Amino acid sequence: MGAVGPKPTWWQETALREEYMSLDDARPSSSAFFSGVEGESDASRSPAAAMLGLLLSQEQYLGIETMEGGRANQSGDASNSIFSGVQLPVTLNWQDVVYKVKVDRGEKVILKGVSGCVQPGELLAMLGPSGSGKTTLLTLLGGRVAPTSRLTGSITYNGKPFSSSLKRTLGFVTQDDVLYAHLTVMETLYYTALLRLPGTLSRREKAAQAEAVLDQLGLTVCRNNIIGSALVRGISGGERKRVSIGQEMLINPSLLLLDEPTSGLDSTIAARIVSLLWKLTQTGGRTVAMTIHQPSSRLFYMFHKVLLLSDGNPVYFGKGSDALDYFNRIGYSPEMAMNPSDFLLDLANGVSANEETLEEKAATKQVLVEAYRVHLHPLVSEELTTLSKQFKEQGSEQSTRKMKQEWSTSWWEQFEILLRRSLKERRHEAFSKMHLIQIFVVAIVVGVLWFKSSDNITDQVGLLYFVNSFWGFYPAFQGIYTFPMERTMLTKERSSGMYRLSSYFMALTAGDLPMELVLPTCYVLIIYWMCGLKSEAGHFFMLLSSILFTVLVAQGVGLAIGAVLMDLKKAITLCSIFMLIFMLAGGFFVQNMPSFISWIKYISFNFYSFRLQLLSQFSQHDTYECGQETRCLVADIPSVKVVGLSDAWLAVVVMFVLLVFYRLVAYVALMRIGPGKK
Numbered sequence: 001m002g003a004v005g006p007k008p009t010w011w012q013e014t015a016l017r018e019e020y021m022s023l024d025d026a027r028p029s030s031s032a033f034f035s036g037v038e039g040e041s042d043a044s045r046s047p048a049a050a051m052l053g054l055l056l057s058q059e060q061y062l063g064i065e066t067m068e069g070g071r072a073n074q075s076g077d078a079s080n081s082i083f084s085g086v087q088l089p090v091t092l093n094w095q096d097v098v099y100k101v102k103v104d105r106g107e108k109v110i111l112k113g114v115s116g117c118v119q120p121g122e123l124l125a126m127l128g129p130s131g132s133g134k135t136t137l138l139t140l141l142g143g144r145v146a147p148t149s150r151l152t153g154s155i156t157y158n159g160k161p162f163s164s165s166l167k168r169t170l171g172f173v174t175q176d177d178v179l180y181a182h183l184t185v186m187e188t189l190y191y192t193a194l195l196r197l198p199g200t201l202s203r204r205e206k207a208a209q210a211e212a213v214l215d216q217l218g219l220t221v222c223r224n225n226i227i228g229s230a231l232v233r234g235i236s237g238g239e240r241k242r243v244s245i246g247q248e249m250l251i252n253p254s255l256l257l258l259d260e261p262t263s264g265l266d267s268t269i270a271a272r273i274v275s276l277l278w279k280l281t282q283t284g285g286r287t288v289a290m291t292i293h294q295p296s297s298r299l300f301y302m303f304h305k306v307l308l309l310s311d312g313n314p315v316y317f318g319k320g321s322d323a324l325d326y327f328n329r330i331g332y333s334p335e336m337a338m339n340p341s342d343f344l345l346d347l348a349n350g351v352s353a354n355e356e357t358l359e360e361k362a363a364t365k366q367v368l369v370e371a372y373r374v375h376l377h378p379l380v381s382e383e384l385t386t387l388s389k390q391f392k393e394q395g396s397e398q399s400t401r402k403m404k405q406e407w408s409t410s411w412w413e414q415f416e417i418l419l420r421r422s423l424k425e426r427r428h429e430a431f432s433k434m435h436l437i438q439i440f441v442v443a444i445v446v447g448v449l450w451f452k453s454s455d456n457i458t459d460q461v462g463l464l465y466f467v468n469s470f471w472g473f474y475p476a477f478q479g480i481y482t483f484p485m486e487r488t489m490l491t492k493e494r495s496s497g498m499y500r501l502s503s504y505f506m507a508l509t510a511g512d513l514p515m516e517l518v519l520p521t522c523y524v525l526i527i528y529w530m531c532g533l534k535s536e537a538g539h540f541f542m543l544l545s546s547i548l549f550t551v552l553v554a555q556g557v558g559l560a561i562g563a564v565l566m567d568l569k570k571a572i573t574l575c576s577i578f579m580l581i582f583m584l585a586g587g588f589f590v591q592n593m594p595s596f597i598s599w600i601k602y603i604s605f606n607f608y609s610f611r612l613q614l615l616s617q618f619s620q621h622d623t624y625e626c627g628q629e630t631r632c633l634v635a636d637i638p639s640v641k642v643v644g645l646s647d648a649w650l651a652v653v654v655m656f657v658l659l660v661f662y663r664l665v666a667y668v669a670l671m672r673i674g675p676g677k678k
Contacts, residue, residue: 088169089120089285090157090254091391092141095384097153099136101146110136112312113153115380117387118305120254123281124289125300125320127341128309129349134291135175135259137309141289142172142257144495157255159391166255167497168408171248175259175291177240178492180425181229185219185243186210188227191421192247195498199409213249217242217276238269245276248496256280258290267296274299297339310348315368317380330371407500414503422511435519442470443523447530454532457624461639463531464613465588471523471547472554472606473579475516479558480571482508483670487566490673505667509559516555520547534617542616549655550609554579556662557605563669582606587642601642605658608651611643620645 099111111133118124126134143162145151157166179188189210197206214223219242227243228234235243241261248256258277262270274295281288281304292299300306300320308316308323316323324340327333332352334343346352347368350361409417429435446466453459483490486508494501524544529535533543558575565571584590586606593601601607618634626632635645 084252085284086120086169086252086254086286088254090169090287091117091119091159091387092155092157092255092287092289093117093159093384093387094137094141094155095153095381097137097140097151097155099133099140099152100150102148107150110312111140114307114309114312114314115153115377115384116305116307116314116317117380117384118287118289119387120285120287121281122287122304123278123302124305124307125295125303126289126291126307126309127293127295127344127348129345130293131311132309132348133312134309138257138259138289138291142170142495143167144172156388156391159388164497168251169254170496171251171253171256172496173244173248173256173258173261174492175261175263176488177244178488179227179240179243180421180489181227181232181234182425182428183421184224184226185235185239186214186223187421187424188243189214189246189250191417192498193250194409194417195414195493196251196408196496199413209250213246217246217249219243219246238265238272241265241269241273242276245273249280252284254286256286256288258288260291260293262292262295262299270296271298274302278302294345295341297341300339300341306344308344308348310350310365310368313365313369313372314377315348315365315372316344317372317376326375330368330375332368407497409499411500411503414499415507418499418504418507419511422508423514426511435515439519439523440526443526447527450527450531452530452532454534457634457637460531460533460617461588461614461637463533464617465586465610465639467527467547468550468586468606468610468613469583471520471550472583472609475551475555476558476575476579477572478516479512479555480562480575481568482512482559483563483666484566484568484571487673490670494673501667501670505663505670509555509663512555516551517548520544520551539616543613546609546612546616549612549652549659550605553605553609553655553659553662556659556666560662560665560669563666586610588639591638591642605655607643608654608658611645611651612648612655614640614643615645615648618645 094117095115097111097114098109100107100109102108114133114137116124126137128134139145140151141155143166155162183191190207193206193210194203197209201209214220219239222235222239226232226234227240234240245258245261256277261273261277265273277288277290280286295303303320305318306316306320306323307314316326318326320340323344324333327343327347332347347364350364352364407414446463450459450463453463490504493499493504521544524540524547528540528543533539557578561575561578562568562571565574581600582604583606585593585601585604587601587610618640620633620635622634623631624634634640
């Protein structure tokens with residue numbers, strides 16, 4: 001890359017930007033701007049356009065050529081290009097938006113009368129200090145309103161309010177990259193394509209779309225690398241952000257919303273991301289809005305519009321190139337050459353010339369808010385009114401078009417895809433060394449302690465209750481982690497209407513079955529003959545079946561507690577209490593409970609599972625040697641008598657009811673998370 005000379009000052013950049021924006025006819029096409037279309041030389045551009053190209057493009061510096069990849073673009077297949085035109089352009093308007101949330105003592109106002117719009121082909125940047133309401137506004141524009149909050153004002157899309165069908169044309173990229181750590185880049189995009197692309201496409205076509213996005217975002221080099229996390233080494237932060245954007249670009253969204261996509265990235269990677277977003281608006285007719293904390297001057301001049309917020313109040317809305325002139329007219333201008341976004345953020349924080357105290361900063365903010373209401377709010381309202389009239393007069397097909405189907409894929413397809421994804425993501429932990437060592441060591445210890453204990457009936461009963469208790473605690477505490485660890489992913493994917501909650505729930509719980517069923521089977525195989533239990537096959541399979549039944553019910557307890565609380569510390573504490581109560585009320589430790597609390601045993605799954613395990617080894621007529629030439633009934637042993645050696649089918653029915661009940665509780669609890677159909 002050749003030398004570009006000294007960097008112009010901020011006021012020179014402003015002048016060049018204004019000249020460039022005013023020369024619509026002379027402006028190079030977006031493809032020429034990014035790719036250098038043949039026949040468009042630097043000499044043919046205006047001086048402003050040439051200088052802006054030096055300031056903002058610099059393909060090699062920004063890495064656009066890398067992002068675009070090669071194969072997909074060279075193929076000329078527009079249908080698989082993320083830069084192809086959208087089917088339904090969206091104009092996003094919001095007017096006098098006031099947003100309040102409930103707090104301990106009343107309500108807190110987050111947004112205070114914010115208005116604005118962004119049209120197809122425009123890139124809007126929302127600026128403001130932390131806590132100014134940027135992310136809240138972006139979330140509201142994405143149709144994600146908390147049920148306990150209160151929203152007034154209007155938010156429309158092509159003149160219509162938000163609807164579930166709009167989710168199919170809306171992409172939302174959260175600030176945190178919510179991705180599965182152990183899936184590869186290609187697997188992540190492929191499963192997203194299978195779930196979000198229309199059912200009219202074959203799986204091969206969906207895979208081709210994922211390949212195209214992978215290629216055009218410059219992710220080919222890391223396609224087989226896992227995503228990674230804070231504890232697992234994976235791809236870089238910039239690559240992770242591009243994967244998040246790629247997930248949304250798969251559906252070719254008309255409206256793309258991004259929450260601080262450059263947060264935590266270096267200036268070069270940030271420039272690549274914003275340049276990509278700029279190109280998406282220019283070549284596809286997309287509407288793009290993003291929050292950004294502190295963009296560089298190079299990035300600032302790539303924004304078509306800027307919204308500046310201060311404590312939930314708008315203090316500027318308009319072209320980024322006009323911002324400094326506006327604040328200069330109302331008496332605020334930088335004392336030295338500086339990044340325009342730094343100057344705007346200082347103003348939003350109330351920081352001006354010699355103002356240092358909190359009172360002076362608050363006064364500055366109030367002046368800026370009042371100036372906005374006097375000078376800018378009428379202009380914004382006029383623009384919104386004009387756009388609203390246009391949509392009403394047109395009654396266009398664009399504003400009323402509906403999606404053909406509610407879901408992109410059927411229930412069974414969603415279940416199958418989610419199950420495969422769950423198995424791949426959790427394959428690293430399903431049969432980890434620690435799990436295997438834990439089960440193997442416990443089994444060996446149990447086998448040694450109860451070795452050949454068939455002659456001692458008391459030891460045999462104690463063995464069965466220990467097995468019953470262990471396989472109650474272990475799966476319950478494993479189940480606790482399932483939904484709290486999945487909460488952010490579930491919120492993200494349900495908010496985008498990716499799948500039904502029921503298909504997700506069934507796939508996730510089914511994905512746990514290999515670990516939950518294979519490990520107990522191995523455990524029983526180790527201890528059964530070491531401990532001298534009855535050697536007949538029927539007795540073995542009865543005990544194994546009862547233990548597996550216990551595992552499924554106990555897992556349901558963990559799933560329910562985890563889903564209700566969604567807090568691991570609280571869930572572990574509550575689960576410990578529940579499991580101890582169930583274990584103590586299971587009939588082995590206490591045979592004569594006070595009448596006012598004796599009902600607990602009837603809701604304890606340990607009580608019924610213990611009965612089934614006793615029945616796998618004993619019958620009502622079995623006896624044991626209880627003295628010299630004296631035999632007693634096994635059924636008369638105190639701990640056995642409390643549980644009983646009859647009504648096996650009743651125990652099975654109650655266990656089945658508990659199995660369904662706990663999972664139903666977990667499912668209902670998950671319905672709180674994310675909007676959409678269940």
